Amino acid sequence: MQPPTVRGLLAEPPLRLRVRLDGDGRDTAIDWVHSSDLVDPTPFLTGDTMLLTTGTQFPADDDAAFYGSYADRLLDAGVVALGFGLEVIREGTPPSLVDACDARGITLVEVPYEVPFIALIRWVADRIAARDRERDAWTLAAQRAVSLSALTAGTLEAVVQTLADQVSGAVVILSPSGETVVEVHSAAVDLGALADEGRRILRRGTRASADVTLPEWLGFATVQTLGPRGALRGAIGIAGAGRHDVATQAVVTGAVAIVEVLLRYGDAERRLERRLGGVLVRLLLDGHLAGAGAAAAEFGSKIPDALRIAVVPLPAGVADAERDRLLDELTREGLAFADSSAERVVAVVPAAATDAFSRAVAGSATLAALPVGLSAVLAPAEASTGLAQAVRALDQDPDAGVHVFGDSAAGLLDDLWSPAAENLARRRLGVLVGEPGELVDCARLWLDHNGHWESAAREAGLHRHTLKARIARIGTLLELDLDSFAGRAELWALLQASRA
Incomplete structure (x- = not known):
């Protein structure tokens, strides 16, 4: 229902109202109708009120200043319209009142003597109630x-x-x-x-x-x-x-x-899903493939036939709320299962969702600022290998962004790398640990300089004969001929595989 207005009142034949001035309030909603013959009725008015008066308070003479002040008070109080009762005190509406209302855009209507003010009040009240x-x-x-x-x-x-x-x-x-x-x-x-x-x-x-x-x-x-x-x-x-x-x-x-x-x-569902995801990740990494599959099936999920392992290192002192938000972003729309610890988040990503996972990382302000290591595509039984590959990808490039195992400059060596190869390389290089002269660092520096004695010794701050003696000691301990390409290639492979 439309709110009551002056236009609505004028359209009621029994009220027989006459428009003296259209003013600005003809279509404004009327909140109430109030009658008063006070010189200043505004303390008793609310906004959007229609005021009715018989003019008892008006002076006998046509005092333009009085009517101007009266109209100003009505305007300031937000009066929608003024209704003047005819033939009660005066035969017509005072001309100075008409002029004052006209100058201020106040709508002015005349109420015939036969129409009681209560009729207007009741009409508005009925429509407000409706x-x-x-x-x-x-x-x-x-x-x-x-x-x-x-x-x-x-x-x-x-x-x-x-x-x-x-x-x-x-x-x-x-x-x-x-x-x-x-x-x-x-x-x-x-x-x-x-x-x-x-x-x-x-x-x-x-x-x-x-x-x-x-x-x-x-x-x-x-x-x-x-x-x-x-x-x-x-x-x-x-x-x-x-x-x-x-x-x-x-x-x-x-x-x-x-x-x-x-x-x-x-929130409760997501917490349950995160807990389930954490259990599935841990089962897969521990090699319990049957248990992981059974747990996933119990909750209407499935371990993917081909997957990648993602590792996201967490900043030191990360808040629980921030960790939860990160987990939500990683696992949104079933992109991954994830397990969180104090230091990192480990996620199992379906191989088919690799591109979607990368887009989710790039589109997240939180994840885009962190490095994300991603393994090669593996079978579920190789999840532990995938974890090692993802960690290796992070070691090779700790900058923000997604780093996929096998995409580094190491090329073929990355493809051949495995946790078993790393363990073997570490055992072989273990004979150098504890020897004087930081032999592992010297070996890497020397190979980085393509075996050039002068430049390598200069960067190491050593005399070239000292560096030669240390490299010879490395060859003896590892039983490698470092004067040959094959010996140097094996030393380089050991250093790469061991992440030394």
């Missing part, structure tokens, strides 16, 4: 629709879509980090400013809400955090048609409560 009943009915219907969407579909997307439909607008849900989780529209409205305000209040870390002005949107827009202080689960932004009145707020409040329940339920 509008309130209509809003109450809308509130109940909207709350019921939102509740039914939660009971039937049971998803966050369904609930926020229903809310957007009910408020004839749009809704956006943000994650605790400010990423858009869900955005739905029942009307064309740009939610950019609303999402930006949501991210701003999320950074404060406390419960908060704010009203936002959106470009080219005449309705309301509001955003508020979700979840308790210190453990915010995100934020919800709502843009709706019309005013953000008590009825709308009741629907929004009910919907927000349902959204928070769904988020808590989703």
Whole structure:
């Protein structure tokens, strides 16, 4: 129902009102009608009131200054229109009152003597009551629709879509980090400013809400955090048609409560999924393939036939919330199973999801700033080898980004590398440990200089004869002829395989 207005009053034949001045309030919604013959009735008026008077308070002479001050007070109080009762005190509306209202754009109507003021008041009151009943009915219907969407579909997307439909607008849900989780529209409205305000209040870390002005949107827009202080689960932004009145707020409040329940339920599911993922990763790395497959099947999942192992080292002192967020990003949309420790996250990535996994890393502000080691494609039984390969890829390139085992400059040596080869190389090089002269470092430096004595000795800060003596000692201990290509190649392979 449309709100009561002066235009509506004028359209009622029994009231027989006459327009003296159209003014600016003819189509403004009237919140109430009040009658007063006080010189200054404004202390008893609220905004958007229509004032009725018989003019008892007006002076006998046509005092333009008095009427000007009177009209100013009405204008400042937000009076929608002034109704003057004819033939009660005066035969007509005072000309100076007409002039004062005309100069200030105040709508002025004349009420015939036969029409009691209470008739106007009752007409407006009846329509306000009908509008309130209509809003109450809308509130109940909207709350019921939102509740039914939660009971039937049971998803966050369904609930926020229903809310957007009910408020004839749009809704956006943000994650605790400010990423858009869900955005739905029942009307064309740009939610950019609303999402930006949501991210701003999320950074404060406390419960908060704010009203936002959106470009080219005449309705309301509001955003508020979700979840308790210190453990915010995100934020919800709502843009709706019309005013953000008590009825709308009741629907929004009910919907927000349902959204928070769904988020808590989703948090519990994600925690369970993360725990399951951690168990599966540990079973695979320990070689319990049958147990991992049985556990995955119990929860409706499956160990991929071809997989990669990813390792993400965590920054020192990383907060639990940040670790949880990182795990969520790694395992989103079933991209991976993941297990987290204090130092690193280990994930099992289906080989078919390698490109999607790389895109997820690149698209995450948190992950993109960290190095990620990724093994070659392996069978599930080779998961422990994949872990070693991923760690080796990180050792070879500790910079941010995804580093795939076998993609380094080492080429063939990487493809031939295995944990067994590393153990063998370490055992062979173990005879150099404890010998004077840091023989392992000297060997690598000498090979880096392609066996050139002068440049290698200069970088090491040694005399070339001293360096020659140390290299000869290395050859003796390893039983290698380092004057030959084959001996030098074997020494280089041992150093590469051992990561020394």
